[in-house]
Amino acid sequence: MGATREPAGLRGVLSVGEVARRAGVAVSTLHFYEAKGLISVSRSGGNQRRYPREVLRRIAVIRVAQRAGLSLAEIREAFRAIPEGRAPSHAEWERLSARWRDMLQQRIDGLVQLRDQMERCIGCGCLSLPDCPLRNPADRLAQEGAGPRLLQPQQA
Numbered sequence: 001m002g003a004t005r006e007p008a009g010l011r012g013v014l015s016v017g018e019v020a021r022r023a024g025v026a027v028s029t030l031h032f033y034e035a036k037g038l039i040s041v042s043r044s045g046g047n048q049r050r051y052p053r054e055v056l057r058r059i060a061v062i063r064v065a066q067r068a069g070l071s072l073a074e075i076r077e078a079f080r081a082i083p084e085g086r087a088p089s090h091a092e093w094e095r096l097s098a099r100w101r102d103m104l105q106q107r108i109d110g111l112v113q114l115r116d117q118m119e120r121c122i123g124c125g126c127l128s129l130p131d132c133p134l135r136n137p138a139d140r141l142a143q144e145g146a147g148p149r150l151l152q153p154q155q156a
Helices: 016-023 027-035 055-067 072-079 090-118 137-144
Strands: 013-015 049-052
Touching: 013 016, 016 027, 016 049, 016 055, 027 049, 027 055, 055 072, 055 090, 072 090
Parallel strands: none
Antiparallel strands: 013 049
């Protein structure tokens, strides 16, 4: 029994199962990425999903970005600079990663600052100190009056 040959119009494309297996994701993940506009798909004559081989690189980039904490909206925005149906070039990846690196550094800096400020609050636990750097930096809530300002119902 010989190997089945791919029709000429489908050479260079992968089925949804092949992409899922090679990318290490569930088929439902591919459908989700497609619905979110992160990857594109074409259909065969039998209405089966067919992906260009380049989608594997896009999925790898999506997974790296997600692992770094980027939202799908941020990833989709970044992909706008990359034409549909092809993988990011080396130069495009450098631009994406530099932009994401700056965003990640800002998040890291914010988390380090939060961690360091929390150390001053651990003993109290109630976050009600007038100079609490987390909930009331520079006692800005004193301008609104006495009492637990953050716990009072907001006036509409």
